[in-house]
Each structure stands twice: as structure tokens, then as C-alpha cells.
Amino acid sequence: MVDVRRPWPFALFVLLAHVLSRFLGVGIHEFLGHAAVATLLGGSAYGVYMSPGSGITYVYLPPGLPVAGVVAMLASGIAVETAFGLALWWFTRRSPSVGWRLFGIIVASVCIVYSLVYMASGAFEGFRGDTWAIVSTLQAPALASGFAAVGILWTLLVGVFLSLDVVRILGGPAKDLQRVSLMLVLFWLIPAPLAFLPGFSAFNALEGSPVLYVAGFATALTAVAALLLYVDLLPGRREPEPAPEARLSWRAIAAAGLPILFLVPVWVGAFGVTQATATGVLLETPPVQVESAWLGELGINLEVVVHADLNVTLFWRFRGTFSPTSPLEARIAASFDHRMDRDFYERLALTLVGDATNESSWFVSDSAIRPNETVYVLGRDYPAARVVRLEPSATNRFSFLRRVGNDATLTVHDPYLFEPTLPSEGWLDALKVTWDTSPAPGLVAVRFAPVRSLEYPQVSTSFVLWENPNRASAATTYQVTVRPG
Numbered sequence: 339m340v341d342v343r344r345p346w347p348f349a350l351f352v353l354l355a356h357v358l359s360r361f362l363g364v365g366i367h368e369f370l371g372h373a374a375v376a377t378l379l380g381g382s383a384y385g386v387y388m389s390p391g392s393g394i395t396y397v398y399l400p401p402g403l404p405v406a407g408v409v410a411m412l413a414s415g416i417a418v419e420t421a422f423g424l425a426l427w428w429f430t431r432r433s434p435s436v437g438w439r440l441f442g443i444i445v446a447s448v449c450i451v452y453s454l455v456y457m458a459s460g461a462f463e464g465f466r467g468d469t470w471a472i473v474s475t476l477q478a479p480a481l482a483s484g485f486a487a488v489g490i491l492w493t494l495l496v497g498v499f500l501s502l503d504v505v506r507i508l509g510g511p512a513k514d515l516q517r518v519s520l521m522l523v524l525f526w527l528i529p530a531p532l533a534f535l536p537g538f539s540a541f542n543a544l545e546g547s548p549v550l551y552v553a554g555f556a557t558a559l560t561a562v563a564a565l566l567l568y569v570d571l572l573p574g575r576r577e578p579e580p581a582p583e584a585r586l587s588w589r590a591i592a593a594a595g596l597p598i599l600f601l602v603p604v605w606v607g608a609f610g611v612t613q614a615t616a617t618g619v620l621l622e623t624p625p626v627q628v629e630s631a632w633l634g635e636l637g638i639n640l641e642v643v644v645h646a647d648l649n650v651t652l653f654w655r656f657r658g659t660f661s662p663t664s665p666l667e668a669r670i671a672a673s674f675d676h677r678m679d680r681d682f683y684e685r686l687a688l689t690l691v692g693d694a695t696n697e698s699s700w701f702v703s704d705s706a707i708r709p710n711e712t713v714y715v716l717g718r719d720y721p722a723a724r725v726v727r728l729e730p731s732a733t734n735r736f737s738f739l740r741r742v743g744n745d746a747t748l749t750v751h752d753p754y755l756f757e758p759t760l761p762s763e764g765w766l767d768a769l770k771v772t773w774d775t776s777p778a779p780g781l782v783a784v785r786f787a788p789v790r791s792l793e794y795p796q797v798s799t800s801f802v803l804w805e806n807p808n809r810a811s812a813a814t815t816y817q818v819t820v821r822p823g
Contacts, residue, residue: 347586348521349528354594355441356529359448360390361601366422366449368393371415373621379407382625385670387609387618394613396670398625405475412471416453423449427500436507437590443503447529450496458489501525527561610665618666629679632671633658637715639723639768640694640750644820646774646781648739648746652700652728654687657713657720678724680705687726693753694766699734703727714768717807745784747819755814765812772801779823786818 365388373383376397385396395415399408423446430442460467461482469485504525508518610616624632639655662668684702692698704727712719730736740747748771751757754764773781786795786802796803806812 345521345524347591349524351437351440351586351591351594352444352525352528354591354598355444356448357390357598358594358601359445361388361598361605362445363419363423363449363452364388364390364393367415367419367453368395370422371418372397372411374418375411375414379403379411381411382622384622384624384628385618385620385666387613387616387664387666389605389609389611389613392613396624396628398628401627408475409472412468412475415468416457419449420453423453431503435590436586437593439503440507440586441590441594443500443507446496447500447526451493451500454489454493454496456489458486458493461485461489497526614664616664616666618664618669620666620669624670624673626674626677626679627682629658629674629677630682632660632667632674634660635715636764637713637720637767638690638764639713639770640766641770641772642748642750644739644746644748644771644773644781644818646777646822648741650730650736650739650748652687652691652695654683654690654726654728655708655711655713655723656683656686656726657715657723659715659720675722676707678705678707683724683726687728690753691728693756693758694751695738696749696751697730697734697737699731700728701731703729714805716767744821745819746821747785747817750816752812752814752816755809755812763809765806765809768803768805769816770801770803771816771818773818773820775800775823781820782823784819784821787816788813 368386368388372395373386376383376395376399379399380403381397381399383395383397387394397411399411427442427446427450430438433439433442456467457469459465461469461473463470470482473479473482473485501522504522505518508521510518605611609618635658637655637657637659641653641655643651643653645651660671662671684705687705688698688700688702691700704725706725708723708725709721711723711725712721713723714720738749740749750769750771752766752769754762754766771786773783775781782799783797783802786797789795794804796805802818804813804816
């Protein structure tokens with residue numbers, strides 16, 4: 339048995355219990371919070387990463403879910419973790435064991451206090467936590483200040499109550515006010531490097547500078563060690579033998595440390611040390627409906643085929659350019675290599691075609707992944723195009739194909755630049771107009787616009803191709819005039 343009022347046993351127990359509590363807190367936040375609530379709402383959780391510093395759960399929520407349901411899923415992590423900390427604190431604070439009481443306080447400090455700090459700091463753009471997602475979902479910027487105010491206020495209030503419980507365990511201020519005060523500082527300072535530095539790293543505040551990360555961690559630990567030494571060497575009268583309630587069994591310290599010997603290898607081996615190196619866990623194959631969340635910059639190419647009878651077929655080709663930042667993201671993105679969300683691409687094609695042709699009467703005749711077809715995006719070609727084929731409906735007026743004598747002029751607008759339905763920073767990456775050259779005499783092109791240089795656009799006997807590596811190079815309107823050969 340050791341005296342819990344001695345700084346080294348106290349510090350060791352606090353440190354070990356804090357690390358264990360971080361694993362418990364993040365696991366509860368991700369699995370019993372976000373993942374469980376997403377499942378209860380009819381969705382699913384298909385991937386998760388967790389560490390003692392941070393975690394992330396990739397969820398799918400069914401379309402048509404009310405905003406309240408989305409907010410409930412986003413808030414569930416903080417809510418469930420806080421409720422767990424409160425329940426364990428309440429259960430252990432009446433225990434006759436000083437180890438259980440102190441462990442309950444430490445769990446409460448992790449699951450309640452740090453959750454409240456996360457609620458306050460994560461409401462803003464710089465950290466983008468769960469509360470920032472709520473603010474973005476509700477489109478209510480003023481709510482961020484509300485989260486910050488409530489989080490800070492409740493952090494202070496709960497911190498005071500937890501500190502009072504720590505003081506009681508230490509025997510109260512009457513024993514030695516200076517020593518008790520410094521031990522209280524240790525209680526909050528010891529876990530600081532483990533609590534905040536990994537979190538900052540998760541938000542890329544320190545990810546780009548490993549030296550800064552290590553230096554900050556080492557500085558904090560050095561400060562803690564110096565304070566421990568100072569408290570241990572404080573002059574004062576010889577204290578009497580500690581009361582039984584102030585004794586802490588070495589078994590309690592071992593009980594807090596042994597689970598870490600299992601959890602650390604699981605963290606490092608199964609999940610990855612940081613989010614940048616996260617292998618994570620795929621709980622299931624990501625639903626095809628979440629493909630749109632893993633597209634990154636979406637490349638859009640359009641091919642217009644003008645047939646010999648002046649009928650027209652459109653081929654929309656799409657391809658995401660998402661660049662994974664971790665092995666887990668790479669695995670999720672790779673799951674869509676051979677499958678596509680047809681509903682998403684078909685809706686997108688039918689939405690864009692109205693602005694592109696000034697004619698909305700089209701129907702989808704086919705949609706599929708074409709492994710041998712590419713999409714031109716930002717100066718390079720991406721394989722495995724998602725192709726949606728559109729045909730004119732019976733009510734299509736062909737207002738985009740103006741005939742004058744033997745000539746027929748096709749007019750195609752960039753749907754993002756020419757009077758778009760919704761404002762966007764995008765543009766049409768490539769437009770190809772193909773005309774039938776058979777059966778004889780077929781069609782020949784007599785004019786096309788815009789023409790900017792000898793290399794732009796690419797012209798052959800059967801097609802003309804404009805490729806736009808950036809928004810500035812894209813034209814608002816394209817025209818090709820063809821006539822029978």
C-alpha cells in the first residue's frame with residue numbers, strides 16, 4: 339500500500355488511468371455514439387479510426403433523413419461519452435476504495451471535461467469537430483459561439499466539482515494546503531500532453547512538423563517531472579501515518595496499467611498511430627451511396643455524337659480525383675473501383691444537360707463503368723470513366739441544333755459557366771463533338787468555335803475536342819457546324 343498523497347504514486351496512477359480513459363472515451367464516442375446512432379437511424383457505420391488522441395467514424399445516413407436526425411448523429415459522440423463519464427463518476431464516488439474513486443474522477447475528467455473542451459473548440463473552422471459539422475448542417479454560424487460559451491462554462495463548473503473530489507481524497511486542504519494545491523495542479527497537468535498534443539496533430543496543427551510535436555511533448559513532460567520533484571521535496575513537518583482511506587494499493591495501479599499493454603498494440607497495429615497513417619478498420623463494404631463523398635474534385639467530360647440523320651446522342655463521362663490521405667481512406671476509395679452509384683451519376687447528368695443544351699427532355703439509355711474509357715481532368719486522363727448515355731425524348735425540340743439550308747449548327751454551353759442553375763466554381767473539363775462520316779456521304783465539319791490557337795482545339799475528320807485544364811481556359815459556349823459530305 340502507498341500513500342495516495344505522495345506525488346509519484348499519485349502521478350503514476352493518474353497517468354495510467356488517463357491513458358486507459360482516453361481509449362475508453364474515444365471508443366465510446368465513436369462506437370456507442372456515432373456508429374450506434376447512425377445504425378439506429380437506418381444507416382450504417384462502415385469505417386472507423388480511433389486512438390487515445392482522436393477518432394473518426396465514417397457513416398452512411400439514409401436519404402430523406404430529417405436534419406434533426408443528422409444533428410443527432412453528429413452530437414451523439416459527445417453526448418454518449420459525457421453520459422458515460424457522468425455515470426461512472428456518480429457510481430464510483432461513493433466507493434470505499436480510494437482507487438475506484440480516483441479512477442472515476444479521472445474517467446470523468448476525460449469523458450466530460452475534455453468532451454466539453456472539444457465541443458467548444460470543435461465548433462470553429464480551424465478544428466472542424468462534431469460541433470462544427472452541426473453548425474455547417476444547420477447553416478447557423480452564430481451557433482458556434484453558443485457551443486463555445488456553453489462548453490467553456492460547463493468545463494469550468496465540472497472541473498471545480500472534480501477538483502473538490504480530488505481534494506477530499508487527498509485529505510482536504512487542512513492537511514497541507516500548499517501540497518494539496520500543487521497535487522491538484524498535477525492532476526490536471528500530468529495528462530495535458532496526452533490530451534491535447536495528439537488532438538492537435540489530428541487536426542494537422544502539428545502533423546507537418548514532427549520535430550515541433552516531439553519538442554512540445556518533451557517540454558510538457560519535463561515540466562510535469564520538475565513539478566513532481568518539487569512537490570516531493572517540499573519542506574514541511576513529518577506527516578502522520580496516512581488514514582486507511584488515503585491508501586492506494588499497487589494492485590490498483592497495475593489494474594490501470596495492464597489494459598494499456600493490450601490496447602496500445604491494438605491501436606498501433608489495427609488502427610495506426612496517427613490519422614495520416616491510419617489503417618483503421620472497415621466494419622463493412624462502404625455503401626455505394628457514399629461514393630459521392632469520396633470523389634474529391636469531380637471531372638466532367640461531355641461527348642456529343644451527331645448522327646448522319648442529325649439525331650444526337652450525349653455521353654457524360656465522370657471521374658473523381660480524390661487523393662487519399664491515409665491507408666484507410668485509400669481502402670474506402672478503392673472499394674468503388676468496380677462499382678458506381680448509378681442514381682447519383684444519372685441525376686447529375688440529367689441536371690447538367692438542361693444548362694448545357696437548353697433542352698431538358700432527355701432520358702437515360704445506359705449508365706456503367708467503362709474501364710477502357712478515360713476522363714480528362716486537370717491536365718491528365720483518369721481511367722475507368724463513369725459513363726451516362728442520354729438520348730433525346732419524343733418531346734425534345736432539338737433547340738440546340740439549328741438548321742440553315744444544308745448546314746446544322748450544334749450549340750453546347752458549359753453548364754457551370756453559362757447561366758448555371760446553381761453557382762459553382764467548376765467547369766466542363768472537356769467537350770468532344772463527333773459526327774458520323776458514314777454511310778457515305780456522311781457529315782463533314784465546316785466551322786467550329788471557339789478557335790484560340792493551332793493546337794486548340796484538337797480537330798480530325800470525325801471529331802473536334804476541347805480540353806480545359808482550368809476554369810480560365812474553358813469557354814462559355816461551343817459551336818460546331820456540319821453538313822452532308
